[in-house]
């Protein structure tokens with residue numbers, strides 16, 4: 001009898017889960033397990049680049065790749081997980097409600113920017129979290145050219161000075177120059193931390209300061225946004241910044257589908273998984289990528305919501321779901337090496353190693369590394385069966 005692995009999500013973790021499951025099936029020379037990916041579109045959306053211009057192009061098609069490795073793609077949006085009945089309810093491309101059963105489920109539905117209950121935030125702010133929202137921001141930026149110059153038109157406020165906020169803010173001056181012309185734009189980054197890049201460590205802070213100064217990005221530290229309206233933002237000290245473009249980058253939370261699986265969760269909503277990425281307490285459900293709360297070493301470090309972690313996690317979760325069905329040994333997920341590569345606009349980028357973020361490359365050398373990562377390494381393999389399956393080996397050395 002044929003059994004079925006269902007993977008929800010075609011992001012980094014979902015794609016690599018599908019490939020690694022197909023690889024193990026191929027190696028075992030078995031044909032009695034079907035692998036399906038359920039997602040709204042057969043494309044890998046390159047979220048790490050959504051602060052760039054031309055957001056609609058930042059995706060890689062998956063149909064040919066899935067076909068060549070024997071993965072069935074189902075276009076739809078999962079709404080309901082019934083772990084007792086091993087069934088997923090979803091809305092298909094025609095808006096019809098459908099049910100699909102599974103023997104092993106791999107939840108790879110990713111994450112979303114968190115939007116706290118700040119008045120006006122939902123109505124009046126933009127983000128760079130998903131392709132649709134990045135495109136909406138891009139269309140809005142283009143439309144600024146039709147407005148008469150004013151402080152509100154010319155000012156972009158980026159809320160949050162973490163990785164996404166910094167990458168967005170330092171990219172923004174060049175993007176605005178292309179739309180508004182020289183010398184018009186003002187970019188303000190509002191961050192709760194007491195100093196520039198406070199949360200990111202001393203190793204890369206001098207680069208962030210240098211890049212912000214070169215780009216003219218103004219940091220307002222020790223400040224929080226308490227309200228947003230059509231004309232700008234109000235800060236917790238009562239100051240008002242006139243701006244037609246407020247970009248929210250603070251906080252991320254795991255897909256709401258995680259709430260439908262019984263289990264322990266961390267503060268980001270991620271499901272606690274064991275060393276094989278199976279959800280603790282669930283016999284048939286794996287979680288991977290941004291929905292998984294997974295240990296990366298024996299020292300107490302956990303995977304972050306990054307594709308640096310989602311890709312290797314995918315190589316393990318798909319492999320292990322398939323191993324479970326085939327009666328083979330699973331592979332333990334460990335990823336002790338951690339690096340960061342922070343884009344800093346025209347100044348360049350930083351590349352650091354270790355949880356303390358020791359600086360290894362900066363400026364244009366760092367930028368070359370960032371471009372290699374963001375335009376080559378994180379893209380899916382070509383639609384070549386042998387190559388794609390080989391690339392999905394969970395034992396490939398990480399980073």
Ligand SMILES: Cc1cc2nc3c(=O)[nH]c(=O)nc-3n(C[C@H](O)[C@H](O)[C@H](O)COP(=O)(O)OP(=O)(O)OC[C@H]3O[C@@H](n4cnc5c(N)ncnc54)[C@H](O)[C@@H]3O)c2cc1C
Pocket residue numbers: 008009010011012013014038039040041045046047048049050051076077078079108109110111128129130164255257288289290291304305306307308309310341
């Ligand atoms: C602006 C930005 C910059 C970033 N920079 C970096 C960086 O420099 N380095 C780094 O490593 N990471 C970075 N990240 C984080 C990285 O993009 C995520 O960690 C990564 O995308 C997680 O992969 P994933 O497969 O878990 O989820 P995602 O890539 O989010 O994929 C989720 C998939 O699930 C699908 N899905 C969601 N809900 C459903 C549903 N209900 N039913 C069916 N399918 C569903 C989605 O359509 C998608 O196919 C950045 C993210 C952003 C937004």
